[in-house]
Amino acid sequence: MKAWKVCLPILAVSAACGREENAAVALTPRPAAYNVDKVQKTVEFHDTITTFVVETVAQKDVPLTLKAPAYVAARVQGYNNIARPIVVFDEAEKSNVLNHYLQKLSLLKLAEANAERVKDLYEHGAATGRDLIEAAAEVTQIQSDVASAEMELIEKNFNPADLKAPKVGTTWLLCDLPESELNTLHKGMTCRLEFPGYPGETFTGTIDAPAAVLNVQTRKVRVRIVVDDAAHRFRPGMYATASFDFGHTGLMVPRGALFTAGSKYYVFVQSEKNRFHAREITVSTDAGNYIEVHAGLKEGENIVVNHVYLLKGLVFGI
């Protein structure tokens, strides 16, 4: 009997362990959680525990800041013993150009006065027709010289009118900005100026005028900024960083809504509550947390702003 007491449990155990290995685990089949159409690039969820947040695309005004190097090109200062204010430039060459211009202005005045005098003499028979013509020609010649000098000043990014009668305390800075920003800049636009010589301080300048000519190499436009320097703090040649704050209005999407596939940008547009499709877009301005959409989206459309890479994996593959 003892042997049976040993054998029976063994047999029972053997019988008990039948067919437990490799049995297909009987999970209740769950319906497919989503349908994907890779051709249409759509995905429709029937069951998901992931929450996709959507945001409505709208025109937004986002602040942008453009920074550029600037330097003090000229400054108007007065001296007690000199009646006329002096314009001090950062380069001698510019001074020469101004002086040349002012000389030509003086000569023009003289020539015009002389021409008036000759005309009067001619009318009174004291001068010949030849004298009249010569006087007029001289005026024309000097006007041409004045125009040439003005052009030189303009090429140096200065306004001749401002330099004819400069106001003491006026300081001009010159700043190069990318041509792509031309449409955002305009005369009268203010900017913040920071000088290494005055750390922690910010000054306000105003765009006086953009240059007439674009630098073909650098593709930059030189703009002139005017700043009031009654306290005479700035010196020609000083470097500064000019920051232009402007709002940019456009169709903006959050950065997190964007993804790339191949060489294109996409977002996922919500067509129904749990149905999304990938749409190609083109982007333009990068505004920090937002990116401007140039084409591909309409205002009022809802786009997914989180977990876009999960959707990308479904639609485009991993």
Added chain:
Amino acid sequence: MLGITDYALNQRFTTVLGALALAAAGYWAWTQLDIEAYPDISDNEVAVIAQAPGLPAEEVEMQVTLPIERALNTVPGVLAKRSRTIFGLSVVRLTFTDETNLFWARQIVNEKLADAELPAGVVPALGPMTPSIGEIFRYVIEAPDTLPLTKLRELQDYVVIPKILQAQGVVDVANFGGLVKQFQIIVDPVKLEKYELSLKGLADAVADNNRNTGGNFINVGASQINIRGVGRITNVNEIENIVIDNRDGIPLLIKDVATVEIGFLPPTGILGYVDKTRGVAVNRGVEGIVLLRKFDNPSRTVENVYQKIDELNKRILPKGVKVVPFYDRTELVDLTLKTVTTTLLEGMTVVMVVLTLLLGSWRAALISAMAIPFALLFAFLAMYIAGIPANLLSLGAIDFGIIVDATIVMVEAIVRAIHHGKGENLSSLIRSAGTGVRKQIFFSIVIIVLALLPILTLERVEGRLFAPMAWTLVFAIVGSLIYSLTMAPVLSTYLLGANTRESHHMFWRLTEAGYAWTLKTALRVWPLSTLLLTGGVGVLGYVFLPKGAEFLPELDEGCVWVRVFLPSGISLAEAEKYSELLRKETARFDEVRAVMTQLGRNDDGTDPFGPNRIEMLVQLVQPYSRWTVKRTKAEWVLVLKEHMQRLLPGVAFTLSQPIIDTTTENATGASSDVAVFINGGDIGELRRLAEEILEIARSVRGASETAIEQEQPQTQLAVRVRREAAARYGVNVADVCNVLETAVGGFAVSELYENERKFEIVLRFPPEYRGTPESIGKIIVLGQNGMRVPLARVADVQLEPGQTIIFHENGNRQMIVKSNIRGRDQSGFAEELDRAIAQNVVLPEGYEYYLGGQFENLRRAQRRLFIVVPATLLLIFATLMIFFNNNLKYSLVVFYNIPIAVVGGFFGLWVRNMNFSISAGVGMVSLLGLSVMAGVLLLAYFNQIKTGKDDLRSMVVEGAVVQFRPRFMVMSIAIIGLLPAALNTGVGSDVQRPLATVIVGGLCFVLVFGMIANPLFYYLAEKRGSKNGSPTTSKTIAAENEA
């Protein structure tokens, strides 16, 4: 050999002494043996790693991977050459034949690498000499929150890793996570333009102002004074004051155009973990992965590592900083050891108890049972001499029943002889009983050993897994043979007395009577019996024939390894959110005790992964019986997988285990159960084919985690130089490249030493000047003639698709479609998939595919076994012929036990619902020898007693009944001895379970059917040869021949 019994009985004392000496030596050998949980099943491999920072995958493939592959083309002994190329990294891996010496292979590869023409700055290096199972230990460094990650990483690089590298057996420690400190010169491009400077000028200024040198020496008086020039940068302030230029006597310094700050190298990998046992959750940590040197022992190495960690924590690391183990291979060793010890002890105990009961004499049982320790110790000694490590798989496969079988036969014969030899001299009885069975014992053992030979011919993974087991068995069985022929008779003379009697227990009376009746009936209705035993066995064989096959049953490592594939192109920051989410969600399960995620790749480049890859190690609560929800690990894994798939749709997951995952991937190229390897030239065409095959694979029943291994192409920002435009402005391609490398890429321009610690000095633009394609296009490039041009004027800056990862195999580009299999066998799935592909996919010229993964191992092993097993059967048959003096009939009678046993093995698998695996195949092979043992005993006895017997039928019945007891004991003890292994479900029991199941099933069938078949067929064979119903003897044959 057979005279050894006589010698032993003549020299009893010497024999006992010799046995004790052998046992002592065996015990000593056990203490010296290396113990592994699993053998090193990885191939001999050499990896070549080359980092090419900043180069996209296509460039790395062209400039680095292909030249390296070409240079290594002539390396001999290579089985496969595979490579993985990603952004900035190339890894070429060569797999060598088993015969190749690994040290020699590394030497040759190193020599050949010198022939590779690589870009400047790209220096290939050999990967560490570690096996695929080499990641034996992982630790994390923990510190107060106030300690920055850069500091933690500094401690890792300069304190912890150097210390742990000193541990014997450690070949390398790979870091994962942390932030590498850098001295960053953040250049203001506005100021750069203002001062009309170039980045190159800045970089040169830094490099030129950072140097120490020696100036030989001077003699002053009698003294010699060495000269040093000290100009190395040592801190931020010194960097700031480096002179870039001089303008009208005024120096222009770095700080005039840039800010210098201490930052960090943008990480390529992020480590996070949750340890529920300590209540710790870390989102960004530092991990060290300790790699075992090939051929070293994991347990000893881990022990050495612990010593170093102890030293670090107690004496070296700053207060509050400590090294904390996270994953320790010895846990698996301990778990497996526990399982195997339990199995062994249970087996031993049950065998001894049953022996006592069946033999009816505790002394006889003791003599028999002592064969077990003797055989084991003998095996340990032989393994030590042969240099075979003791792995727990091989120990767990030892059947104590088989070990004692030979001794049981001997002792049972001795007991029977004493029982029936009343009054005769005890020693003579013992001697004659011993000499009477020694030949049967010897030949039976020889057959069992021969049957194990096929296992020794297995290759690669399966060979390394099962060959040690086979050797262990062979040594143990040889030890049992020696014991049975020497110590058993000797001990019998000491322990058994003249009053020793056979057991007449009710059990024996009933079973022997029942057997006698059954046999008589079978002999009487021999046509029906024959039909049942042949046709019936055939039908059963067909019914129970396994429908499917797999390479190995899943070896439980006590944890889960999850590979997560996020969509390509995702940033590290975005992927980090999912990494954290996965950790949190996985840790919510009660079954989980710790989770670690590795996002991206480590620093030394051995894992060619991008930021879209996460590897997750999930440590489970042990033992599984502690789980509150009663389910198996396989069931829980499915639940986890489903949860993750619902949580993160659009993400692919592969669930496996760390050791088998790495080993299979390195051996076959893919870590999944089945993989379709598609080779060809064009990546686009390869992907198209892969997607086609992917859809087919998903439709095959059992497919799980099916995906393409290589991610989709990802978007790159290509800066393509327009040469004409660049020439117009005097800009060279090198100028553009320099700008990209420094301003955008942040490459090192020099280095700074803080004592022994080296940190890079890098130049970079601030993020707002390099963070978008537009801002990159606006970066000013300085031309040769001083012209300053925006980059967009001389180059096209645009988005383009580029490859995320490129695979090669033996010089061909490759794409892999991988799949795991759940709920069915590997072989069936693979065949179905293969057929579906062949029918539905048209391959263009120059393209091919084949199936691999774990399935490749199965196919290889099957091919080998299909050759070797028939050869072994022939050998066994030849041995039987020798034993039976070229008697074909007797040999066939005994040989018929083999098909019975095979059908029984199939039955065992069918009952347990197991697929046929190589493990089961090894069990089947082990069964071959065992199954003929019972037949050999019976027929040998028949041949002994048949002389002088007139009635064949009576002789057969009588002989069979006499031999019932030893045959019954031999097989039942073998069955009982393996029952614990067949039933155990603990960690480490996976390989033994099917092996033991097959043997148990086979022996059960031999016990039931063979007991009848052997005497029946013997009867029929003799009846046919005899004319008058008497047994055929040699005299009868001679007389007939004469007539």
